[in-house]
Amino acid sequence: MSLAAQSSRRVMLIPPLFDEMNRMRKMLVDVMRALETLEVGSIMPDLPGTNESLVPLELVTLTDWQKAVETCAQQHDISHIASFRGSAVTVTNLRQADHWIFSPIKGATILRTMLRTRVAADKESGQATSLAELTALAGSGPIELAGNILGSRLFTELNAAEIPDFINQRVVRLESDNKPGDGQIPGSALWLRAEPDDDPAMSSAIARDIASWLEQ
Known part of the structure; x- marks a missing residue:
């Protein structure tokens, strides 16, 4: 999915893995729409073995995901990556990129x-x-x-797979999370919900934080 605003500011969003992706996808689409109103272009690719991918998940490796994310960033000339939860382990090949990471887990x-x-x-x-x-x-x-x-x-x-540590990174967590980070976002842990859900206020806050980060 891609929402390309007429702006030089662009970011690639990498969704969470497995069930967390299903629970948070609506929220991430809302983030992309909010970014567009802030004149930030965004793209959110499907990882191999997920959603519209024709590759069976059982044939996919973490190395495949890492290479796919790297290739997508290179093809679209994107140097700013926003990863969510477990997808932080898929962006390790992009050491020179700037990284915004939401509530990472190993x-x-x-x-x-x-x-x-x-x-x-x-x-x-x-x-x-x-x-x-x-x-x-x-x-x-x-x-x-x-x-x-x-x-x-x-x-x-x-x-x-451990949580990566990049030279240029911003780690953001929920206000209810006491783990170390560079910023906090008000909202709820949608990945813990029994069914997919959204949180418009959190989506808006995430978009504003990403837009501000892109300006630095």
């Missing part, structure tokens, strides 16, 4: 949440599984977690 945190969801679902269906058993299973072949089929390499790479 890969192992993403997987732990998905594994716990699988354990709970298995329990409801009368199966007894553990995090250790599922982790071992993921190391030998594709595994279904929270409706997503992950290949063993993607699982392994994500499990080792």
Whole structure:
């Protein structure tokens, strides 16, 4: 998706991963529309294996995502990247870019949440599984977690993926989050909602913060 304002200021948004992407996509589209009113152009690509991509997710690796994000930024000549939550681990190839990062989490945190969801679902269906058993299973072949089929390499790479630290970065968190950061945004943790939702005030605040960051 692309909203290109008549402005030299442009940013590429990288959506969260897996279920968090579904819960936050409406909010991110609202951010792009708000950026347009602030005369900021934006683009939000689909990662391989997600949304309109024709590549099966189980064949995708974290390395594929990192290369795809890098290629997209180069093709569109974009040097400012805004990543959300787990997608921070997909932008590591863009070391020279300027990065705006919202509430970043490492890969192992993403997987732990998905594994716990699988354990709970298995329990409801009368199966007894553990995090250790599922982790071992993921190391030998594709595994279904929270409706997503992950290949063993993607699982392994994500499990080792740390939050990147860039020379030029701004880390933004919710006001309710006490982790270290460079700024705070009022709003709610949409990624924790049971269903996709939006927060117009938060979307507007994120857009204003990104626009201000682009001016620095």
